[in-house]
Amino acid sequence: MFEWLSNNAVIQDIAILAKPAMFNIYFALASIPLGFPIAVALALGKNSKNYFVSNICRGYIYAFRGSPLFIQFFMFYSIALSMNRAYWKPWGIDDIVLHPLFLGPLVLVFNTSAYAAEIFYGSLRTVSKGETEAAKAVGMSQWQTFRSVTWPNMIRLAWPAYTNEVIFLFHSTAIVYFTLPVINEQKDLMNMAGELFERDYNIFLHFSVAALYFLAISVVIFFIAGLINSRLNRHLHNGNNVKIKFKPNYIR
Amino acid sequence: MIETLPHWFTSLIGEDWTAKLDYITNGKHLLWYASFRFTLIAAFGGAVLVVFFGLLGASLKQSRFWPFKAIGDLYTTIIRGVPDVLFFLFFPLAFEQTVEYFSAQSSCTADELAQTGVWPPCDAAQWYLTQNEYLILACVSFGIIYGAFAANVIHGAMSAVPKGQLEAAASYGFSPRQVYWRFQVRQMWVYALPGLSNVWMLLLKATSFLSLLQIADIVLWAERLGAPNYFARVGPIHPDWRWKYYLVLFLFYILMTMLSERFFEKLQARASRGMQLANS
Amino acid sequence: MKKILITAAIAASMFSATGYAETVRIGTEGAYAPWNFVDDSGKLAGYEIDLGNALCDAAGIKCEFVANEWDSIIPNLVAGNYDAIMAGMSITDERKQTIDFSEEYYPASPSLYAASAGASFDFDNLKGVKVGVQGATIQADYAKEQLGANNDILSYETADQSVADLVAGNIDVLLADGDFLKPVVDGSGGALGFVGPEVRIGGGVGIGMRKNDSDLQANMAKALEKLKADGTVDKLIKEYFENGPFYSN
Numbered sequence: 001m002f003e004w005l006s007n008n009a010v011i012q013d014i015a016i017l018a019k020p021a022m023f024n025i026y027f028a029l030a031s032i033p034l035g036f037p038i039a040v041a042l043a044l045g046k047n048s049k050n051y052f053v054s055n056i057c058r059g060y061i062y063a064f065r066g067s068p069l070f071i072q073f074f075m076f077y078s079i080a081l082s083m084n085r086a087y088w089k090p091w092g093i094d095d096i097v098l099h100p101l102f103l104g105p106l107v108l109v110f111n112t113s114a115y116a117a118e119i120f121y122g123s124l125r126t127v128s129k130g131e132t133e134a135a136k137a138v139g140m141s142q143w144q145t146f147r148s149v150t151w152p153n154m155i156r157l158a159w160p161a162y163t164n165e166v167i168f169l170f171h172s173t174a175i176v177y178f179t180l181p182v183i184n185e186q187k188d189l190m191n192m193a194g195e196l197f198e199r200d201y202n203i204f205l206h207f208s209v210a211a212l213y214f215l216a217i218s219v220v221i222f223f224i225a226g227l228i229n230s231r232l233n234r235h236l237h238n239g240n241n242v243k244i245k246f247k248p249n250y251i252r
Numbered sequence: 253m254i255e256t257l258p259h260w261f262t263s264l265i266g267e268d269w270t271a272k273l274d275y276i277t278n279g280k281h282l283l284w285y286a287s288f289r290f291t292l293i294a295a296f297g298g299a300v301l302v303v304f305f306g307l308l309g310a311s312l313k314q315s316r317f318w319p320f321k322a323i324g325d326l327y328t329t330i331i332r333g334v335p336d337v338l339f340f341l342f343f344p345l346a347f348e349q350t351v352e353y354f355s356a357q358s359s360c361t362a363d364e365l366a367q368t369g370v371w372p373p374c375d376a377a378q379w380y381l382t383q384n385e386y387l388i389l390a391c392v393s394f395g396i397i398y399g400a401f402a403a404n405v406i407h408g409a410m411s412a413v414p415k416g417q418l419e420a421a422a423s424y425g426f427s428p429r430q431v432y433w434r435f436q437v438r439q440m441w442v443y444a445l446p447g448l449s450n451v452w453m454l455l456l457k458a459t460s461f462l463s464l465l466q467i468a469d470i471v472l473w474a475e476r477l478g479a480p481n482y483f484a485r486v487g488p489i490h491p492d493w494r495w496k497y498y499l500v501l502f503l504f505y506i507l508m509t510m511l512s513e514r515f516f517e518k519l520q521a522r523a524s525r526g527m528q529l530a531n532s
Numbered sequence: 533m534k535k536i537l538i539t540a541a542i543a544a545s546m547f548s549a550t551g552y553a554e555t556v557r558i559g560t561e562g563a564y565a566p567w568n569f570v571d572d573s574g575k576l577a578g579y580e581i582d583l584g585n586a587l588c589d590a591a592g593i594k595c596e597f598v599a600n601e602w603d604s605i606i607p608n609l610v611a612g613n614y615d616a617i618m619a620g621m622s623i624t625d626e627r628k629q630t631i632d633f634s635e636e637y638y639p640a641s642p643s644l645y646a647a648s649a650g651a652s653f654d655f656d657n658l659k660g661v662k663v664g665v666q667g668a669t670i671q672a673d674y675a676k677e678q679l680g681a682n683n684d685i686l687s688y689e690t691a692d693q694s695v696a697d698l699v700a701g702n703i704d705v706l707l708a709d710g711d712f713l714k715p716v717v718d719g720s721g722g723a724l725g726f727v728g729p730e731v732r733i734g735g736g737v738g739i740g741m742r743k744n745d746s747d748l749q750a751n752m753a754k755a756l757e758k759l760k761a762d763g764t765v766d767k768l769i770k771e772y773f774e775n776g777p778f779y780s781n
Binding site for chain 3: 278279280281282283372375378380466468475476479480481482483484485486487488489491492494
Binding site for chain 1: 330333334335336337338339341342345346349368370371453457458459460461464471474475478491492494495498499501502505506509510
């Protein structure tokens, strides 16, 4: 039984690719905590009545949603590189700034915050006027209205779409090492699957196992997001609460 | 290139700008500009196939015959659960190897077939692919990947077509197949358009992956042109200029996005003539 | 990843293919000056391009150059996308297991370390240094084996990328072929310099060909011998590397 397990090519690949998968998970995990608040800020900015703030946020979101992440990676790496001697080195942070484990999540944050901002902006616009007006009517301040009415509704409405965005973000981690240098053995799923492929040219095996990892982790993200979703909607007892499905609106 | 310009023009813009103009119109740059065709071909070729796979996927998903429905659901779920770039690399290689596998069965000896770690088993089974063939495979890859997204959009749009219209068609004596193709599919486009425009934006951005299939596309040339050069025979000596070239590509894609948005707005307005849509 | 991915990449946009059967196709990288590069006018140029054309003239065969990315250059030769490799490729025992080489057309030359001018390192005891290499090269193997334990090895897809990172200071030293680095260091206007010992790895540079391709191997051997004797090879080496003469008296 054990022998069969250790000799099975699929099992072997799953074992080899476990560590590389951690790099993809790391890239996603490192960019969500920063991407989320920036996205909320950008959404509020875009919705702001201040012409200047609103247009800056709008422009940022447009630019990052309107161009490929692949190009953004190339561009930010070469920009960061050209600023190295003038800024990062004198400040003593060059080892951090140019490290793929820092720069990778950073570019992902730029990217995902724009996509998530558009989602939050959309839900912000659909938070019903009636509710905010009711809040004002009972004498809530602007901040109170935001905190207890706008914010929870915005997150609740945006959650299914935001879940899809997180899964997209996780998938995007696949291209980090297409642009950044590989340091020692710090390889992600795509690096390692490619390396395995170069040994025996068995694309079906190695790429399928790598795909399996992406698929499995996507399902886990989905499951966790689903739990949060039912918590966000726990006050809706009429059975009409928004359920996340693993298929619809899977569009970025 | 620069020699063909009239003298008054070059003296008007000054020596500095003449030199710059000369530089960005040299042969290497012209190759870069020409390589934009690959991006556009991949985008438009991919788009046609996206519609094809989208319709196919949606038809499968809507099928009452459960194995078809299962295939349709599996197709859309798996493709969207996997990064686009992974499938984009996987498909052309897998396709090539599959073709080579079958030709190897007939053209290689048993000994050759038995060896591992070599592909293809013998030279005769080698399928030579040129850049153009890779471009076609890239289009098919895009078609399959984004076809899965389009299938969902189309599937949703199909059910948005008012049932009464289809029932009316059926009562006029059209067969179920006719009702499907002549009424449901035709009516569906209006509802699917916003979603399909989203899919087009995804596809457009994915065209930046072409260099991963070793197609000499805009990204590959941007890197070559921008890379620092210290050897006079290669061209003017310059430091790392890559970010400038990537910035151009960044702006190019944003421009393409803007143009696409305009186009889809116009199309939507045209398609919804005479229709009462809640959101239009 | 790209190993088996076939390409006529740059070549397809630069050359019109004139029937595969009678033309010998030579694979090169096109981004490794002065060996091979794409010049300002967008054409492949360099020592190997001139030499390859001279060899084909001498052998009486028609040739065309095909550009292919470095990391898939051997698999694509084996796969038959082209018939020979002239890409600054050192003759090594490891590579000889997969392909055959002609006699060298450039003598074995050491690999060198380049660094920012004025930097110095204790090469007997190198520790905590960021070493850059181009992936899938003899230098990459060497760095991983000899320096990998105590240093960070950064591997890049192309030689140009590694140079860019060296100039920008993202890596401390770059280990690469000396003849590739010389024009880089010379042209850097004093920003870069050589440090440390010469690293003697790999043999001379030769033409890589498929093991079963004995006709082409014989033709190329004869032509190379002729051009070495009549001074053509030395003349080209002088022109591109300011080095030599090596083969004629």
